[in-house]
Amino acid sequence: MTEDFYDLLEISPDASQDEVKEAYREQVRVYHPDVNDDDRAQAQFTAVKTAYDILGDPVERQAYDRLGHEDYVAKRTSGLPSPDVWKSDDGDDEETDGTELNYSESKTKSSSSTTASSGTASASASNRSSTATAGATGSTTGSTATGTAQRTASATGAGTAGGSNPGTAGQTTSSAGETARGTGQSSETDTQVESDSATATGNPIARWWRRQNFSLPLLWLSLFVYVAGLAHFALANESSLRSLWADVRATGADPAGIWTLLSASRHGLETTVGFVQGVEIVTPSLEPTLWYAALAGVVALALAVLLVTRLVRREDTWGAVTIDETIVIALALGATTTLVGGPLLAGAVLMPLLFGVIVRHTRRLPGWTPSYLYVVPVLAPAAGFVAAVAGAASLPVDLATFVLVPLLGGLALPVRATIRKHLGR
Template identity: 85%
Template sequence: MTEDFYDLLEIPPDASQDEIKAAYREQVRVYHPDLNDDDRAQAQFTAVKTAYDILGDPVERQAYDRLGHKDYVAKRTSGLPSPDVWKSNDGDDEETDGTELNYSESETKSAAEATAGSGTASSSASASNRSSTANAGATGSTTGSTATGTASASTTGTAQRTASATGTGTGTAGGSDTGTAGRTTSAAGETAHGTGGSSERDTQTGARSETAGNPVIRWWRRQNLSLPLLWLSLFVYVAGLGHFALANESTLATLWADVRALGADPSGILALLSASRHGLETTVAFVRGVEVVASPLESTLWYAAMAGVVALAVAALLVTRIVRRENPWGAVTIDETIVVALALGVTTTLVGGPLLAGAVLMPLLFGVIVRHTRRLPGWTPSYLYVVPVLAPAAGFVAATVDAASLPVDLAAFVFVPLFGGLALPVRATIRKHFGR
């Protein structure tokens, strides 16, 4: 069962406007009444169009997100079809919990009439083709009046559906050949519309059900992973700091004892830390000495192989974009970000441990997620949130050129990234749970 308009269009709640439009076009190609003569297609198309009208309008989408699906539908919409009319037969028969698309049968009828009225021109042209072929077996005549919707018991219901879709004709079709003629002309009309007949429509429906019917894919598309990714990058980085602390445990314990001996004297502590490194290795030396797994290659070849893994992942995403997207150079999606982050996280961990991985992942994820959030209606976080998590990269550069000291390391690797980097995920968490 469909839970909300995002699930209906099979997109995540943080989808961009381009992604919403692309999802709507994909659904229309399957469910438009001119392309699909299934009884459920009319209702599905009405619901899909309503979902797009709401989510495609930034102002309405913001109101929808603020009110929630159930309250928004109760206050601002009417005439949506019941999902029982068009739900897929994928075994997903769980009961509704009050948040799903669940509307009355009377609303279904009014929605079908409204949609039929808006598409009279297209449907009437298709109906004309059907009636010209079916005249031999049908007695109903198109008089321009409202359909009575009556049909003899011997019909299969095709003539009745045709009359309902066009809003014309008396619908008094008779004869056992009427249903066959109607189906024949329907298939011919679909071919004339460029659908390639029922076999292509079945292919479209099958391709959709292959993903939409998969509960794992449906669950994944409904997830908003931006906030978890921010916390994950910070967790990896903190794990890297812990790794560094464990490798230098005795040296840090001695240094801490010296600092405590000075008491609350900031100038004395600063002078102590600036005097020397007190036996602590630099972060660059530490990263170079990390060996998560034994390298099977010479160091240069090993680094090249890790870079090749990242390049291969990026190349695969580019090929996928070119093949599947109308605009290959559109904004980066969260799914693509996850793929790149996974490749970078694994390779940098193998090369330099979690400290290097966290220092690389934080700027990537913070930057992409800030950009992604700013494209959506509602909160537009500043790019200044990305600045603190760039500090470790600056610290590595300083250590490489022998410009690092203990105060610089503490600022670049501890205080700035931890306290400054917490600002964005904490702010996002507060907004998510308290709406502030």
């Protein structure tokens, strides 16, 4: 059962405009009337086109995200079909393929005078018109753009299964030029279309993956890794921390006395750089130089694979980093830095990377535009390591750069995003 237009295109709500376009192309390869003459497929194609007209337009997408699916459909379209039409012809509520729907007329006509049968007839007439045009011109591309533009201009609809929560609906206010633009992207040879259709329909894991929103989990994951690193440090320096805590309690609530106590010495605690250098998650079988070179090679290999993938599959080779690419880079960096210096070093590297990429990714989408200031607190551990290498580290500096600032400030973005996700504010 389709919940909304994102689910219909099988993408996550944080998908970029390029990802929306690619998802639309994949759906077209499956449901376009040129490759699938089933009535249900034609209804599903019209629904997919409707979803793309909305999500492919940043302004409309922002309104859709702000209003939510049901309110947007009620205010921006000419009515939802009856829930009965979302069921399959044989009455099987478990059917998940696109089902035939009633169509509603374009907003240029009176929707109150339009019946479901006239809408379906209009779509069928448009289909025959596009076929005639293709026969006269001998151009498959022309048939695709003309026929689809006629059908979308005269009728819109949605197709999915289940008894409730219909996820797509009728008519949008997109112009004929936008319709031609969207359908023109799918002009491919029949052989290519059939091959891509088989790939799209036969890979449910890929479809599931595209529907997931990994941005928020990645933020929390980087924080958890860093907290695990702090716990690792605490366990390694347990006796010194207990002694320091006893001294702090003996000092009482006097801020000046506590500051003097912390500034006087390190109280037996290791420096962060010394701790990271002493971590040995696994015993390397290579010499140190070769070991570090091998770990660097893992990261370089991951970057090379992503670059080759961009060159082969992406039109904009040097475009923005996607969430999928971010996950690959984070896995490579997280694994190698953990082997080098444990979770403390891994968290200190992953937090700025993931926070920075996700903030930039979110700012490119309609809706919320988080500030880059959210990234500043999670840069504090890197500053702490620099201070330790320069010999300027002290216990108060370590406490601020490795504990207070990254934990308190780093929670701001994921907590804010979680509130927006669940409460919408």
